[in-house]
Amino acid sequence: MKIGELAHRTGVSVRALRYYEEKGALRPDRTPSGYRIFTDSEIRKVAHIQTLLAAGLGMDLIGEILACLSGESLLLDNCRERLEAERRRITNDIDQLVHTRSLLDDLLATTRAPAQPNPVESSIA
């Protein structure tokens, strides 16, 4: 498929897709005239990129990761260390967010407290 369709099917802008390629996260083929051609599997990759971006990883690292994965699996040890570092950072972020959420709860509670039925928490809380 061409870039417009991929954009439509992933909900990601054309510009963003080109940017992902620029960073090495996507490696589409080209038609003789220069148009990018993507396969269905790229849809999943785009979803992964979005997920990793949302988790705070930079495109440079994501590019390396996807390059390792699609090129030929088995990441360089170098790359593994960076991934493990990111994993630790994410765990810290989670703890931090949980803490911050209770801070917000305090703010919301101490300023007024209308009766509230149990609001069904995050799957983890």
Next chain:
Amino acid sequence: MKIGELAHRTGVSVRALRYYEEKGALRPDRTPSGYRIFTDSEIRKVAHIQTLLAAGLGMDLIGEILACLSGESLLLDNCRERLEAERRRITNDIDQLVHTRSLLDDLLATTRAPAQPNPVESSIA
């Protein structure tokens, strides 16, 4: 205390403290000559600002929150709604991060799996 000491005691740069004031999150007095004068309680406020920033809230909202709190408690309903929206966003972010973390675990596992002792998870996991 003056801004340099507050910076030293909070670990936040002088520039950042001035920026927080500019956004209405801090409201220091001034000496006749124009120097900002902070009280000890500002130390806690700065910590809160850092926490909220790390959780992804913008300085504009943080400014409103701290203004409400320090001015006189009881947030405007308007402000409460925004806080509750942020709370929901944070819960979503947490779920998202937990999901992303397991994605990273998959990546790290499927590419190689050396014996690993239990690495002690986040307090919540």
Next chain:
DNA sequence: CTAAACTCTCACGTCGGCGTGAGAGTCAAG
């Protein structure tokens, strides 16, 4: 064959949370 719809490659604009001088006033120590 033509016009609309897509796509291509530059390349500059944006936004937020500060960093980093520039130039000038202020305060404490000797």
Next chain:
DNA sequence: CTTGACTCTCACGCCGACGTGAGAGTTTAG
């Protein structure tokens, strides 16, 4: 009174993930 450490107010710089034209070629429907 001077010197050096702080502080003040502009105001431009930075970085990352795109947005947004500009100008030009490609493809497809009628």
